[in-house]
Amino acid sequence: xxxxxxxxxxxxxxxxRGWNKSELKIIGWCLNNNIKIGVSPDWKHDxxxxxxxxxxxxxxxxxxARYDDEKILNKKLEYYxxxxxxxxxxxxx
Numbered sequence: 073x074x075x076x077x078x079x080x081x082x083x084x085x086x087x088x089r090g091w092n093k094s095e096l097k098i099i100g101w102c103l104n105n106n107i108k109i110g111v112s113p114d115w116k117h118d119x120x121x122x123x124x125x126x127x128x129x130x131x132x133x134x135x136x137a138r139y140d141d142e143k144i145l146n147k148k149l150e151y152y153x154x155x156x157x158x159x160x161x162x163x164x165x
Contacts (some may be wrong), residue, residue, distance in 0.1 A: 073161050087111075087122075089145045096154045098149075106130070107155045115137050126151060 091099065102108070106129045114121040122144040124135040139147050 087141055087145055091149075095149060095152075101160060102152050102155055106160065107152075108150050111144055111148060124148060124151065125134050128155075 104128075109128040110125045111122050112125060114123045117138060118150065120140050121138040122141070123138055124144070124147060126133045126135070135147075136149075
């Protein structure tokens with residue numbers, strides 16, 4: 073019996089960033105209120121582009137723009153801050 077060797081699927085390592093306390097407070101508040109922002113590779117374009125998916129109460133919305141490695145985590149934080157400020161008027165950072 074012969075086995076076909078499959079070509080390796082494309083892969084991409086995740087991007088890492090350190091978050092400060094105020095950013096963690098914003099992200100934690102959003103997660104506790106069912107607002108989740110995910111980052112996934114954009115396989116249709118070059119391997120250095122990412123897309124953002126926003127889940128609010130299990131309804132998923134996709135950002136039509138694509139971001140490179142340097143901008144993706146800043147955009148993710150920008151979305152978290154937007155939803156935090158929109159729903160939590162008592163404090164803003």
